[in-house]
Amino acid sequence: MPAKDENIVGIDIGTTKVITLIGTVDKNNVLRIKGSGISGSKGIKKGLIIDINEASRSILESIEMAEKSTKAFVDSAYIGVTGKHISFLSNLCEIDINSPNNIIRKSDVDRLISMANRVSISPEHEIIHTLIKQFIVDGEKGIIDPIGLSAGKLAVELLAIYGTTSLINNIVNSVKANKIGIKDIIVEALASSEAVLTPEEKESGVILLDIGGGTTDVAIYKNKKMVFTHSLPVGGDLITNDISIGLNIPFLRAEEIKKKFANVDYNFYDTLNRINIGDIKIDSNRTTLNIRLYNIVNCRVKELLNLVKEKIEGYDFMHRVPCGLVLTGGTSLLKGIAPLASSIFNLPVRLGAPYDIDGPPEVINNPIYSTGVGLLKYACQLENYVNISQIGEKKEKNNFARKFREFILKILKNESR
Ligand SMILES: Nc1ncnc2c1ncn2[C@@H]1O[C@H](COP(=O)(O)OP(=O)(O)OP(=O)(O)O)[C@@H](O)[C@H]1O
Numbered sequence: 001m002p003a004k005d006e007n008i009v010g011i012d013i014g015t016t017k018v019i020t021l022i023g024t025v026d027k028n029n030v031l032r033i034k035g036s037g038i039s040g041s042k043g044i045k046k047g048l049i050i051d052i053n054e055a056s057r058s059i060l061e062s063i064e065m066a067e068k069s070t071k072a073f074v075d076s077a078y079i080g081v082t083g084k085h086i087s088f089l090s091n092l093c094e095i096d097i098n099s100p101n102n103i104i105r106k107s108d109v110d111r112l113i114s115m116a117n118r119v120s121i122s123p124e125h126e127i128i129h130t131l132i133k134q135f136i137v138d139g140e141k142g143i144i145d146p147i148g149l150s151a152g153k154l155a156v157e158l159l160a161i162y163g164t165t166s167l168i169n170n171i172v173n174s175v176k177a178n179k180i181g182i183k184d185i186i187v188e189a190l191a192s193s194e195a196v197l198t199p200e201e202k203e204s205g206v207i208l209l210d211i212g213g214g215t216t217d218v219a220i221y222k223n224k225k226m227v228f229t230h231s232l233p234v235g236g237d238l239i240t241n242d243i244s245i246g247l248n249i250p251f252l253r254a255e256e257i258k259k260k261f262a263n264v265d266y267n268f269y270d271t272l273n274r275i276n277i278g279d280i281k282i283d284s285n286r287t288t289l290n291i292r293l294y295n296i297v298n299c300r301v302k303e304l305l306n307l308v309k310e311k312i313e314g315y316d317f318m319h320r321v322p323c324g325l326v327l328t329g330g331t332s333l334l335k336g337i338a339p340l341a342s343s344i345f346n347l348p349v350r351l352g353a354p355y356d357i358d359g360p361p362e363v364i365n366n367p368i369y370s371t372g373v374g375l376l377k378y379a380c381q382l383e384n385y386v387n388i389s390q391i392g393e394k395k396e397k398n399n400f401a402r403k404f405r406e407f408i409l410k411i412l413k414n415e416s417r
């Protein structure tokens with residue numbers, strides 16, 4: 001963990017809001033959120049920067065708000081990245097073990113990992129995380145720690161998560177424009193998982209869906225490891241848009257109605273005629289209006305969830321997740337979304353929000369803070385290794401060495417889970 005009382009900062013640059021969180025780790029190793037700032041996003045769409053000046057202003061606003069709330073000064077931060085350019089590939093690599101008695105040593109593991117890290121991706125992409133999925137010892141799969149085992153062959157399967165360099169640079173530059181250094185970039189699906197999934201869920205098998213305003217980030221865990229991630233360019237803004245067009249009302253009014261009245265639970269349909277959704281002036285009686293709202297929202301959410309389902313089915317994971325689905329992100333607050341998702345996926349569904357932290361009530365158990373809190377949780381684990389490394393290792397200055405070290409520390413972080 002970072003030194004006690006040392007601040008760590010995470011910035012979640014979302015489609016609808018930018019959140020800056022300032023946290024520390026207390027003496028009981030619990031993450032404490034000391035300050036938070038939230039601003040409406042501008043210049044950001046579906047996880048991508050579309051106007052760098054507007055985006056950096058939104059980011060600065062949230063940073064300044066967080067600084068004021070805790071009287072701390074932010075000079076560097078961990079930032080989240082998402083968008084449909086984020087993808088992954090698996091890499092399998094094997095070596096012979098030639099040590100006395102064929103005992104696997106740490107040096108064998110290091111050699112193997114450094115070979116496996118030579119993933120070839122196209123020049124316009126860069127690797128963001130390299131996570132160990134499993135070790136395979138003489139064909140035996142699912143080994144977490146092979147050191148000390150006896151074997152003729154040792155293999156490792158890595159999950160390399162990568163993204164488009166120019167799009168990542170746009171995010172980085174919109175933060176740097178405010179003279180804020182970048183400590184590291186973290187894929188948002190990984191961060192949100194860190195904040196809301198339990199160790200038991202990750203071990204048994206679980207799908208996380210972070211449904212935000214412009215993107216739906218997916219992460220699948222099995223045997224404690226992330227085995228799949230994807231970001232779809234669909235989110236709650238599409239629902240609001242449909243309400244706006246379908247009921248012929250402005251976007252902001254549609255947003256308000258969605259949050260207050262929309263409910264996609266089938267059982268809710270029966271009660272529709274008893275609900276008054278306000279003062280919308282259209283030529284319909286109240287019941288017709290409610291049914292129209294139900295149909296508009298229901299159609300869009302079903303479509304969104306089916307899109308995610310098709311993507312996951314393509315990778316054959318559906319039958320390997322006994323813990324089912326965990327929904328987080330702002331759109332998980334849509335009433336009735338859990339039973340609807342459960343019927344579509346035919347899996348148990350729960351709503352997830354940041355837990356196991358100390359901080360203001362608006363942050364704890366609020367799914368719009370999942371990515372922000374997860375950035376801090378993930379960063380804590382990365383910095384844990386930095387502190388350990390300071391004992392025997394000096395910080396490298398050149399970029400290659402830094403990148404390589406980041407790669408190793410991410411692997412160690414993943415191993416420690
Ligand atoms: N009570 C609610 N009911 C329905 N939808 C809600 C509710 N509260 C928030 N939302 C929706 O959640 C979405 C915003 O979620 P979130 O803050 O997680 O997105 P974001 O992080 O800004 O965007 P993204 O991650 O997609 O880039 C908006 O579409 C908003 O309308």
Ligand SMILES: [Mg+2]
Pocket residue numbers: 014015188212213329371
């Ligand atoms: Mg988000």
